[in-house]
Amino acid sequence: MHDESSIQRQWRRDQAFCPPYCPNPRCKNHFKHSARADFFAFHSVKVLKRFPYLSHRFRCLDCEKTFCPASFQLHYRQKVWGLNEQIEFLHSIGASKRAIARRIGHDEKLVRVRLKKMARWSLLFHAKKVESLPIQEPIVYDGLENFSFSQYDPNNVNHAVGKTSLFTYDFNFCPLNRKGRMSPRQRARKKALEKIHGPYPRDAIRTTTKRVFERLLKKTNHLTLFTDKHFQYRRVVEEDLAKVEGKTIGHIKVSSKIHRNYKNHLFAVNNVDMQARHNLAAFKRETIAFSKHSVAMMDSFILYTTHRNYRRPKFWGTHRSDPLSAKKSPAMEVGVETKILSFNEFYKERVMPTQVHLCDDWANQYNRYDPHSRRKILA
Numbered sequence: 001m002h003d004e005s006s007i008q009r010q011w012r013r014d015q016a017f018c019p020p021y022c023p024n025p026r027c028k029n030h031f032k033h034s035a036r037a038d039f040f041a042f043h044s045v046k047v048l049k050r051f052p053y054l055s056h057r058f059r060c061l062d063c064e065k066t067f068c069p070a071s072f073q074l075h076y077r078q079k080v081w082g083l084n085e086q087i088e089f090l091h092s093i094g095a096s097k098r099a100i101a102r103r104i105g106h107d108e109k110l111v112r113v114r115l116k117k118m119a120r121w122s123l124l125f126h127a128k129k130v131e132s133l134p135i136q137e138p139i140v141y142d143g144l145e146n147f148s149f150s151q152y153d154p155n156n157v158n159h160a161v162g163k164t165s166l167f168t169y170d171f172n173f174c175p176l177n178r179k180g181r182m183s184p185r186q187r188a189r190k191k192a193l194e195k196i197h198g199p200y201p202r203d204a205i206r207t208t209t210k211r212v213f214e215r216l217l218k219k220t221n222h223l224t225l226f227t228d229k230h231f232q233y234r235r236v237v238e239e240d241l242a243k244v245e246g247k248t249i250g251h252i253k254v255s256s257k258i259h260r261n262y263k264n265h266l267f268a269v270n271n272v273d274m275q276a277r278h279n280l281a282a283f284k285r286e287t288i289a290f291s292k293h294s295v296a297m298m299d300s301f302i303l304y305t306t307h308r309n310y311r312r313p314k315f316w317g318t319h320r321s322d323p324l325s326a327k328k329s330p331a332m333e334v335g336v337e338t339k340i341l342s343f344n345e346f347y348k349e350r351v352m353p354t355q356v357h358l359c360d361d362w363a364n365q366y367n368r369y370d371p372h373s374r375r376k377i378l379a
Helices: 004-016 084-092 097-104 108-130 184-197 204-217 232-239 269-280 294-310 330-334 359-364
Strands: 041-048 054-060 139-147 154-162 170-174 222-227 248-253
Touching: 004 054, 084 108, 084 269, 097 108, 108 222, 108 294, 108 359, 139 204, 139 269, 154 204, 154 269, 154 294, 154 330, 170 204, 170 294, 170 330, 170 359, 204 222, 204 232, 204 359, 232 248, 269 294, 294 359
Parallel strands: 139 222, 222 248
Antiparallel strands: 041 054, 139 154, 154 170
C-alpha cells in the first residue's frame, strides 16, 4: 500500500519532470544532443488504477507522439512498484530467482522479467560509457568457464579487464563442447545431442577472442595484453591480428599455475572470476540454480559486471595494492564516473538502443538471441 504522502511526492516529481528527448526513434528530437529545448508540451493527465493513480502525459511538437515520465524510468509498464532495488540486491548476493521470488512474495516470472530488463538497461549504460573510452592501461583477458541448462552445454564468458583499474571493458559469450572424462552413458548422450543439433564450433574460443581483441584495438594503437598460455589466444595475436595496420599488441603469456594472489599478473581477471563465483547463483560450482539458457546466464554476468564497474568500490577494504581502493570504483579509475553510483543514480535515465552503438555480440544479447542455442529462450 502507498500512503497519501508518497502519492503526493510522485505527483510533484511528475510535475517537475522535463523530458530529455522524444522516445520515438523516428523523431528528430530522439537524440538528446540534437533535441531542442522546447520540443514538448503538456498533453493531459491520465487516471491510473494503480500507484501513482495519476500520470502526466507530454506531446512531442514535431512527431505528435505522446509519452509519460515513466517512459524514461525503470518502472515503465510495471504494475508493482518498489521491487527493483530489492530484486537486484538479492541477485547480487547470490540468491537464485526462485529464492528471490519467495523472499519478495511474488511469482518467479516477475523476478525473471525484472532482471532481464535491468540487464538490458545495464548493457546499454555500459555500452554508452565505453563507446569513446580510450584504453590507457594493460588489459588482462581470460574466459570464465560455466554451463547453461546442462553440462553438455559448457561455455566461456570471455572478458577483458583493466590490469590496474579492474574495470571490465569488454565481454562476450563463447560456446564449448563438453570435454573431460565421461561414462559410456554420458558419451552416448553427448553423441545423440550432436546428432540432433550438431556440435558447437570447434574454433569458438579463437573466433570470439578475435572479436574482443579487435574491439579493444579500436581504443588504442598499442595494446598490452596479459593472458594465460592458451594456444588459441596466441594464434589470435600472432596470426589473426598480426598485420592490422597501425596497431600493435604486446602479448605477455602467464602460467595459470602460479599462485593467484595480487602479485600475479592475471590478478585482475582472477579476482573478477572469484567474485562472480561467490556472488552469482548461476556461476557457483555444483549448483541447482544454474541458468536454463545462455542468454539468462549472460544477463547475470552483465548485472554483476556493471555493478562491479560503477556501483561498488574497487575493493571493499584497504588493499595493499591500492590504499585508496575503498573510495574509488573501477569506473572512477578509468575516468568515466566521478563517484560510486547508487541504484537510483545508475538507473536514473533510460538509454535507448537507437542512441548507442552495440557490437554484434552485445546486440545479440540485447535482442535475446544466441545463434548456437539448442533450446528456446524464455521471456
